[in-house]
Amino acid sequence: MGSAASAARGLTSAEVAERTEAGQTNAFVQDTSRSVWSIVRANVLTLFNAIILVCFVVLFAIGRWQDALFGFSAVANAIIGSVQEYRAKRALDRLAVMNAPHARVLRDAAEAEIDIAGVVLGDTIVLRAGDQIAADALVSGSRGLQVDESMLTGESDAVEKAPGDRVLSGSIVVGGEGSAEVDRVGADSFANSLSAQAKKFSLVASELRSSINRVLKWVAWFIGPVSLLVLNAQMMTQRGGWAGAVESGAWRDAAVATIASVVAMVPLGLVLMTSITFAVGAVKLARQQVLVQELAAVEGLARVDMICLDKTGTLTHGDIVFDEVHPLAEAPGWHGVLAWYGVQNDANATARSLAGRFTDIPRGEPTDRVPFSSARKWSAVTFDDRMWLLGGPEMVFPAQRSPSAQLQRLHSEAAQLAATGRRTLVLAVGTPTADETVPADTVPVALLTFRENIRPDAAETLTYFAAQGVGVRIISGDNPQTVAAIAREVGLDAPHGFDARKLPDDEGELLAILDEYVVFGRVSPEQKKRIVVALKASGYTVAMTGDGVNDALAIKEADIGVAMNSGAAATKAVARLVLLDGRFSHLPNVVAEGRQVIANIERVSMLFLTKTAYATFLAITFGILLMPFPFLPRQLSVTDGLTIGIPSFFLALMPNAQRYVPGFLRRSLSFAIPAGLTVTLGIAAFAKLAAGMGIPQAEIRTGSTLILTIIGLWILVVLSRPVTRFKGLVIGGMMVGLVLVYTIGLVRDFLQLVDITQPTAVLVLCTSLGSVALIEVVRYAHRRTSSRDAAVAKLHRVE
Numbered sequence: 001m002g003s004a005a006s007a008a009r010g011l012t013s014a015e016v017a018e019r020t021e022a023g024q025t026n027a028f029v030q031d032t033s034r035s036v037w038s039i040v041r042a043n044v045l046t047l048f049n050a051i052i053l054v055c056f057v058v059l060f061a062i063g064r065w066q067d068a069l070f071g072f073s074a075v076a077n078a079i080i081g082s083v084q085e086y087r088a089k090r091a092l093d094r095l096a097v098m099n100a101p102h103a104r105v106l107r108d109a110a111e112a113e114i115d116i117a118g119v120v121l122g123d124t125i126v127l128r129a130g131d132q133i134a135a136d137a138l139v140s141g142s143r144g145l146q147v148d149e150s151m152l153t154g155e156s157d158a159v160e161k162a163p164g165d166r167v168l169s170g171s172i173v174v175g176g177e178g179s180a181e182v183d184r185v186g187a188d189s190f191a192n193s194l195s196a197q198a199k200k201f202s203l204v205a206s207e208l209r210s211s212i213n214r215v216l217k218w219v220a221w222f223i224g225p226v227s228l229l230v231l232n233a234q235m236m237t238q239r240g241g242w243a244g245a246v247e248s249g250a251w252r253d254a255a256v257a258t259i260a261s262v263v264a265m266v267p268l269g270l271v272l273m274t275s276i277t278f279a280v281g282a283v284k285l286a287r288q289q290v291l292v293q294e295l296a297a298v299e300g301l302a303r304v305d306m307i308c309l310d311k312t313g314t315l316t317h318g319d320i321v322f323d324e325v326h327p328l329a330e331a332p333g334w335h336g337v338l339a340w341y342g343v344q345n346d347a348n349a350t351a352r353s354l355a356g357r358f359t360d361i362p363r364g365e366p367t368d369r370v371p372f373s374s375a376r377k378w379s380a381v382t383f384d385d386r387m388w389l390l391g392g393p394e395m396v397f398p399a400q401r402s403p404s405a406q407l408q409r410l411h412s413e414a415a416q417l418a419a420t421g422r423r424t425l426v427l428a429v430g431t432p433t434a435d436e437t438v439p440a441d442t443v444p445v446a447l448l449t450f451r452e453n454i455r456p457d458a459a460e461t462l463t464y465f466a467a468q469g470v471g472v473r474i475i476s477g478d479n480p481q482t483v484a485a486i487a488r489e490v491g492l493d494a495p496h497g498f499d500a501r502k503l504p505d506d507e508g509e510l511l512a513i514l515d516e517y518v519v520f521g522r523v524s525p526e527q528k529k530r531i532v533v534a535l536k537a538s539g540y541t542v543a544m545t546g547d548g549v550n551d552a553l554a555i556k557e558a559d560i561g562v563a564m565n566s567g568a569a570a571t572k573a574v575a576r577l578v579l580l581d582g583r584f585s586h587l588p589n590v591v592a593e594g595r596q597v598i599a600n601i602e603r604v605s606m607l608f609l610t611k612t613a614y615a616t617f618l619a620i621t622f623g624i625l626l627m628p629f630p631f632l633p634r635q636l637s638v639t640d641g642l643t644i645g646i647p648s649f650f651l652a653l654m655p656n657a658q659r660y661v662p663g664f665l666r667r668s669l670s671f672a673i674p675a676g677l678t679v680t681l682g683i684a685a686f687a688k689l690a691a692g693m694g695i696p697q698a699e700i701r702t703g704s705t706l707i708l709t710i711i712g713l714w715i716l717v718v719l720s721r722p723v724t725r726f727k728g729l730v731i732g733g734m735m736v737g738l739v740l741v742y743t744i745g746l747v748r749d750f751l752q753l754v755d756i757t758q759p760t761a762v763l764v765l766c767t768s769l770g771s772v773a774l775i776e777v778v779r780y781a782h783r784r785t786s787s788r789d790a791a792v793a794k795l796h797r798v799e
Helices: 004-009 013-021 036-044 047-061 063-099 207-236 241-248 251-265 268-287 297-302 334-342 405-419 457-469 480-489 507-516 525-537 549-556 571-573 585-622 633-651 664-692 697-720 725-743 746-752 758-798
Strands: 102-107 110-115 124-128 134-146 172-184 290-292 306-309 316-327 368-370 378-383 388-391 423-430 442-452 473-474 496-500 519-521 541-545 560-564 577-579
Touching: 036 063, 036 268, 036 519, 047 063, 047 207, 047 251, 047 268, 063 251, 063 268, 063 306, 063 442, 063 633, 124 368, 134 368, 172 758, 207 241, 207 251, 207 268, 207 297, 207 585, 207 664, 241 251, 251 585, 251 633, 251 725, 268 290, 268 297, 268 633, 290 585, 297 560, 297 585, 306 316, 306 496, 306 525, 334 378, 334 388, 334 423, 405 423, 405 442, 405 480, 442 480, 457 473, 457 585, 473 525, 480 496, 507 525, 525 541, 525 549, 541 549, 549 560, 549 571, 560 571, 577 585, 585 633, 585 697, 633 697, 664 697, 697 725, 697 758, 746 758
Parallel strands: 306 473, 306 541, 473 519, 496 519, 541 560, 560 577
Antiparallel strands: 102 110, 102 124, 124 172, 134 172, 290 577, 316 442, 368 378, 378 388, 388 423, 423 442
16 A cells, blocks of 8 residues: 555546556445346246236137236236336436435545545545545544444444554544545445345335235235135036046136136235335435435335434524624633634534634644544643633533532523523633543633524424324434424424433333423434434334434434435435435425325225135135136126226325324225125125026126126225215226226127126126125224224324
8 A cells, every 4th residue: 555645645646547447446336226137026026927927828728818818917017017116216326326425535635525436446535524434444644533333333432543543434434534545445345345135225114015915925825725626616517527527628618717716816916006106106205306215115104103303404404603702701812712613624514603703723733632522522622731622511511519600600601592592612721631531620711602594494394293193302412402492493392402411221211201302402322323212112103314423323223214415424324215405394295205105005905905805705605615606817807907907006196195004904904805705795696696597607707797897896986085086087987997898899799798688687786786885884894993093093102
């Protein structure tokens, strides 16, 4: 590697070009989203597609291609699902590239900001607080450099780095500044050599996905035995039983009937609609400048019932404006110390705001300094054997049993200023110490106040959350009374803020305080994480928003982490969502989109699961009763399209503000199973009575198809309530489709539908009316159960 001199000037342009040509760059292809192959595989190479393919091939082999319509439908499902997810992937990848983090490097003796991929072996990277380290490197210079490696090593304490120490890619600079010479890049760096699981597209906990997978597993177990049961029944209903069916060729009809029952049991469209709804939700949010880093996070938004906010960057713009000096004691040179703080490279926004007021920088270099850290909440610099401290009043001067009159005045004045919503810092001076502790002889010199600009959309956004039943907790590193004053300005009921330094160790006591207070100040990064964990443990689904490095641990721990694009690279790296324009007002749209996704999928799932339920019950019933299966596959394909497939595309993407209530699968099945039994009862009764009256099998199939379509359309009606104009158009369109199917001769002939006689018409009418009445009863009972679940969930949240 290079010498100290070369590290000070960095690489030359020629050296960079040479190493880029040699492939010694930090470029690394990382799976930030699903690969094209994984999208195709998820939509094409599935167990149920394999079942559909086998059925499709069998029908073609026996010359019954007319009944293989479902195969084309499955192909269309796979194509649509793949295309929609790929479009979402491209949109999200483009945003990810546009908003990729950068690195600062020294090149040709000048500092430059470049893409992380452009870092080459031997580059000197410049490190400051808030940076995420781009590549593995050896420290070449350090001024109080502190690195948080918790995301890589699990060690939560910041690590001091001296020249010669190693820093790892992916770790975070939390204090001080320094430089380091890169010695491992790309795939060789520590972060990129982590397990593949940590680097690939991952999914948040998804009740929808896990519930649907559970249903698919149940169906997979049922299909084999049920298909054998149906096949036996169809063979036994042929003249001469199995032997006669094989000899006469009637086994082909039995095979077609069996395939009809098997195909009807597979809820292919449910998987498709879930994928499409996730993808469309992500793309819609992307258009609103919200980057969804994991598609299933769209669903997670619906489940959020507690949102934790860092004040800076969410309630306020984050730009700090110096307000006023409140002198406490005489101490020569303090103006120059404040001017020095305002121009440092590692100065935060608060310190930088001093530069406009204080300009007389001391001529000499400081003899020592203690960098600011989130845990300590103060920094220090030594000039002329005097140690100047700048930090929170209660952090530099903790509460004492018998404080001096000077400290009493300090704390009283600081509390009064904080209560007005102004941020307060104290400048103090003392004798330098050998370690990073406050000198015993420290005295306060001046109180400094700062103002923050409140976001104009903050109050409206918080009002939305209150109306939607989403709890809010403000957790900030600032003075609790200052934060409480700002919270009151935006409409929160926060008479007082709680000082996080007094948080109890006992989890039960912590939960009681979290229930009592809305605002928490002086919260350390570890405490932010602990608060999120405690809220999750009490049953809340927690979203955490923030922009600072000190928010990263809590954002990573939350169910849904939301970062501001203006925030630290490390914070954005662990967030599920990134607000690209930093507008807090996007959060209501984010939550609303998530609720729309889960509410619509729940409604659509009841359609698909009802079909799976009645298909399974019909197969079992007709198998046990040894009756001919009353449908051809082509008839079921048309029925499914009119009552489920086509309308579900519209229903899944419609606006829906329904609150999330846990128990998606139980609620869906509590409707689907009784509704499936109702359909089975009606069609089995019709087929049994019609057969007893000597009605031909072709007419029984026609009547069964008509009954199934009527009941299916009525199920669509009850699940679409309240029926809006748009829903009415969709339902009306499906009813017109039903009429066209039965009136257009070419379609009728293809579907083998025949004219029905008067006895059959009466049976169809009576069966349909009876089934529709039972469906209304099922829906009434289901709505009462769902309302009770919602009330119980609300009661649990209150408790």
